[in-house]
Amino acid sequence: MKVAEDALLEVDNLRTQFDTPGGLLTAVDGVSFSLSKGKSLGVVGESGSGKSVMSRSIMRLLPKVNIQTEGTVRFKSRNLMELAPRDLRKLWGPEMAMIFQDPLGSLNPVVKVGKQVAEGLRVHSGFSKKEARSEALKLLREVGISEPERRLDEYPHQFSGGMRQRIVIAIALACQPDLLIADEPTTALDVTVQAQILDLIEEQRNQRNMSLILVTHDLGVVAGRTDEIMVMYAGRIVERAPTKVLFANMKMPYTEALLESIPKLERPSHSHLLSIPGQPPNMIDAPRGCKFAPRCKYVQDRCVEEEPELISAATPGHLYRCFFPVGSAESADALARNMANGKVDESGSRVHIRT
């Protein structure tokens, strides 16, 4: 893989498999990408597309039992796959940090929040108890917690969902990491709080020149925020492009379908949403050809037989994985053919064939 100039993180051919009772489940399959210092990358895909497993594989946060990870993850030119657990632990916090969806789950319910924020500082930065406390105070203020002096001594359950997520962010930022992976940090929150939290992450990223991987299932969350977007399906990258390029010129039918399923404010009430029929494939024995074929409105015979490679579009930095890319003459023909033989209905939705 070509290596970007000042790449902070380079992932090459990452594959993660789980040994399940039903067989070997490939959750992440051959993912490669790099992320430069100070840049942000949005990772988008439906539930089960492998976003979380990928994030954890990069952080090396997955347990060892019944899980196989292959490929390389280079962080500041060091291959994390070869690091001993001891050395890894030294990286978590001061070099790379992660935020999870459920803020309550990542906080210890019986420890005061001030102590939880200060903990990392004491371990990694060697602060004294007092220094760590005053630093924690500063951090809580920075992430927008009012009256931090009082709130340092409260327990997580005394905070609202949004405030808890702010604390989690404060903990993640405490040791000034160079890379922050946020796995659906706002999915459990309502839109107003979501907007506040995303703004906060953005602001902190700018201030600290930190790199960010923001994982979400909603294209709307990353649209105006990250530099680049990577769309995942069935454990693979199916499209990757700088944000504006992606929206202006999306190639992948899956990306198009994800975008169309979002209710838009501009549209009149009761507009029919183009939802993606069916469900993502079973990743134990995934279908042979394009993994999106059973749900794709452009699908042709070729798609079922052969899996498309990740190829470059005309615009630099734009990659996709499809034989009939959106907007091309081929895809228009393909859609017309599918409509003619009844596979797709008038409105452009794929006719769901019950098996």
Add this chain to the structure above:
Amino acid sequence: MAGSGNLHLREQEKPLLRVEDLVVNFLSAGGETVQAVSGFSIDVLEGETLGLVGESGCGKSTTARAIIQSPKPTAGSIQLDGVELTELDDEEMRRTRPILQMIFQDPISSLNPRRTIRDVVAEPLYVWWEEETGRLAIASWFEKTGNLFQKISSKFSRPARILAPLAWLSLIFWLVSEASDERSLETWLSWLKTPAQFIGFPVLFILAAMAAALSVVGAVWLVLAVILPFGVISGKFGSVTNTVGLTGLFTSLFAVVFLFFRTWSSLGGVAHWLSSGILLLAVGFLAVWSLLACREPSRAGSSALAVLVFMLFAIQVFYIVGLDGNTKLAVFSLSAAVDGILYWLIARRYKLARAQMRQRAEPEVKRVLEAVGMEVEGSLERKPHEFSGGQAQRISIARALILNPKVVICDEPVSALDVSVQAQILNLLEDMKAAYGLTLVFIAHDLAVVKNISDRVAVMYLGKICEVGPPELLYSAPQHPYTRLLIDAIPRPDPEFDQRNAVRIEGELPSPLAPPSGCRFRTRCPNVQAKCSTEEPQMKEVASGHYVACHYPADSELNQ
């Protein structure tokens, strides 16, 4: 927000659902009044979809629950098809249930995990039929008791928290004094040796706990074994306070029974029987309540029967203790056997009744599952957790439809779902509405979602309505500053829309314990003026069908 006033109610028309001046107050753990909903009025015409939007904690779900009368609102009127729901007693309300159904946010946890989809979907039918025929009167008796205990537990959670440590102390004291008397120690341990005790699962646990409690170390163990798991498990479902309250009440009742028992053995004649009667009640309620309280009361089924038998057993145990040596063992074994048979008989009766109902319900279950686009054959015998979130939400919709309701209240039905699944469910709700002529109340925090499905939208803030109107107007010409902020918070799939410059609402929702004076939104409002803190804005019409409760709405002179 806002404001008060009922100008937005449509007097000329005959709404199917009409809520007027709804007030819901709760008592907080500290004894203060939480004003969750304060004078909420809305009407919904037949076949209309009302969207209700607002931040989490603004009272949307409380409003929804007040409409279905669980719990009953503090004040106000709720009319469904001309019938005043607040005046109905529990029995009458149950008869109204079929036409008023509800769908919840978290599809998987709102479905009973141990039941198969067949039973989950048919549940409302079962309940309805039971009402109709009185066939499973026992089950519904337990259900009501469960409700009663829930009410009691919420009322007494504060005294219970104070009582609990006291109760524990006295219990430990008593146990220690009792244990120092050797003969009694032997009595206790002899139960443990009786094989008959293995009949009935709860018995084993209680006896083991009692034995362990014989020493001080044992008492500590009991605290850990009973309180901690109980707290942790129920903490997942309810609030921390609730858990503490429940555990407290449980423990104090437990202790009362023990202390009673202590004095009882020294009594004779009438006093003896009187006290055993009281014990019967105490133990029985304790057992039923402790099992039902940590579950949803409406799901009390066959396990309630197990409790009934356990209750009997417990009473017998207390009685037997008064007997001497050999008689004790004989009576004990006999009663255990009788209980076992009793349990078996009741359970069988219950099972038979279920099987009959299952058969009767099958065509209906298939009909609704098909209607919501589920594959019927493969689903019936599976359990909820075997389905994805989207499928589980389809199942909850099927369940809500089985009684052919008129009104369906959907409380954040898509908030826990992926965007692609969300689209499927929104489309499905629209289809169902058209097919069955439903009237919907749709609750969500995302205005774009609400706009898509609604004919009329009400924006809510801290228990009051700020703005009501047709969705197009609300979006193109929002009048209330809060509506404007809600629109700005929606994540837009448009890279040209600069999210970083959008106006953001600052801070957190103020506490409903002490809502701000005047306009409730004034602490976070970008347009706030002096008048806003002294005078509460009233609903006024700004365009046809578009109402706002704000002193300085967007189109007012001040903002021009």
